[in-house]
Amino acid sequence: MTELLNKIGQQAKAASQVLAQLSTTTKNQVLRAMADALINKTPEILAANQEDLADTTGLADKFIDRLTLTADRLAGIADGVRKVADLPEPIGNVERGWTTESGLQISQKRVPLGVVGIIYEARPNVTVDSAALCFKSGNAVILRGGKEALQTNIKMAAVLRAVLAEFDLPQDAVQMITETSHELAQQFMRLNQYVDVLIPRGSSRLIQTVVQNATVPVIETGAGNCHIYVDETANLHMAEDIIVNAKTQRPSVCNATEKLLVNAAIAPEFLPQVAQALADEHVEIRGDEQTCQILGDQAKPAQKADWDTEYNDYIIAIKVVNTLEEAIDHINQHNTKHSEAIITTNYEHSQQFTQQIDAACVYVNASTRFTDGFEFGFGAEIGISTQKLHARGPMGLKELTTTKYVILGQGQIRE
Incomplete structure (x- = not known):
């Protein structure tokens, strides 16, 4: 297995050196051809996806939803590739420049990271999104998806690689690891000689496994135990609309709201209102003691673990708090540093x-569901970074680059 990974790493490193030199025009032509190829190969891709869907024993509905491709979903993925082509070129941009006292002309230029590794689960869209963003930013990518989406991922990667070959570019700019063993995954996490950064996308368990085992630098992404706090000054109709959207518009994703905090001053009025709206969408409510007192049979008692659980399902936990400060303390104690919202008309709050x-x-007075590269205007995203170094929040093209200093002299020596 080590020999296989070393070969993949060597091929990716060699490909990355070619990609770093490509013109913007070439990259955009290739990306648009990739989008067209995905549409042209729709029947084959959907057939591969059906192979994966034929054995979903033991998978929760939320994972099956993420795994499933349709013609419309594939068209959306292809459109995302075209949007990446339309984005401004990140490579070569000069961030800043100056002349030192010794006459050196220094400029800080944006350059690719090199080789990006992605470890992800049953999300075949990640295969294309990652490849497109990495290609536009001049990076080679090594993809290791979950076994549940293996046939779909292999087929989509093959489509993208075929387009690279048509343009006489190294197909190894996009590589898929088809061996899904945990042993090989562990070795991949330690491929420092070739991989410049590793990005995990998926469950909190996957992310923590990568963070704890990788020696390759990791950008931590994903897990979203997101909260909405409804202030005592909130517009309650607005609050209801935002909560229902944030919880039910697509509950299986990381930016869906999992917890609701309500100020005690409005809880007796607001909780029955929002509970009914959530019940209409078949959402199960788990509440603290005060919530259960107000809602009665509409809520189940929350357990200690509920406050730290990312449900990715039609479940929400509700807590009544007395002050804004109590809400902030609770959120900072239990959140995953992803997306948090307040509903209020009080500017100071x-x-x-x-x-x-x-x-x-x-967020202020908006749904957490907007934490997304498309919604932020990035064209696509490689993931949602929940760490604080280098990248934070939706990661677009710029977050897949680094900088180098270029120094021009005229024979200066340091005394």
């Missing part, structure tokens, strides 16, 4: 919330 909440994205 909104400012305190945005300043004190420790998360990549903090």
